[in-house]
Amino acid sequence: MTDSELLRAYLASHDANCASCKYQLRGVDGHVCPECGDRIELEIKSYGPRLAPWLFALLFTAAFGGFHWLMLISFSVSALFYYVGSFSWLDDSFMYLIGSLPFTITLPLLLFRRRAFLRRPRRRQWVWATLLVGAYVVFESLWMWMMFGLAW
Numbered sequence: 001m002t003d004s005e006l007l008r009a010y011l012a013s014h015d016a017n018c019a020s021c022k023y024q025l026r027g028v029d030g031h032v033c034p035e036c037g038d039r040i041e042l043e044i045k046s047y048g049p050r051l052a053p054w055l056f057a058l059l060f061t062a063a064f065g066g067f068h069w070l071m072l073i074s075f076s077v078s079a080l081f082y083y084v085g086s087f088s089w090l091d092d093s094f095m096y097l098i099g100s101l102p103f104t105i106t107l108p109l110l111l112f113r114r115r116a117f118l119r120r121p122r123r124r125q126w127v128w129a130t131l132l133v134g135a136y137v138v139f140e141s142l143w144m145w146m147m148f149g150l151a152w
């Protein structure tokens with residue numbers, strides 16, 4: 001059965017509205033909506049893709065990871081212009097940047113490996129998202145403590 005035959009057979013026996021103009025297409029013969037002229041076709045859709053774990057991980061990663069990217073860029077630029085010659089390997093901000101390197105990778109990973117993430121079992125998605133967010137919270141807390149804790 002060709003796509004045209006499938007579409008004709010489906011519309012012969014089912015109520016379906018045009019996605020663009022909501023025209024009732026039952027009995028329509030062809031690939032075009034008679035009302036608005038939009039192309040119509042049969043398709044398989046999954047409703048409500050369950051993105052909660054991915055969005056949870058992305059939200060925190062975009063916030064923290066984005067901050068790390070900004071720090072990395074601004075530190076690199078200022079190091080180029082101001083700190084050459086007086087560079088300290090034990091400098092707090094430098095240690096922070098070294099520690100935050102793994103976190104700068106998670107944002108592009110989440111964005112470009114989205115499909116692979118969503119293909120994992122839902123339970124494992126939550127485990128990974130929780131581990132990621134947990135790692136961020138622990139890292140940021142440790143850094144805050146290192147920077148400000150001793151002064152309080």
Ligand SMILES: [Zn+2]
Pocket residue numbers: 018019020021022023033034035036037038
């Ligand atoms: Zn239409």
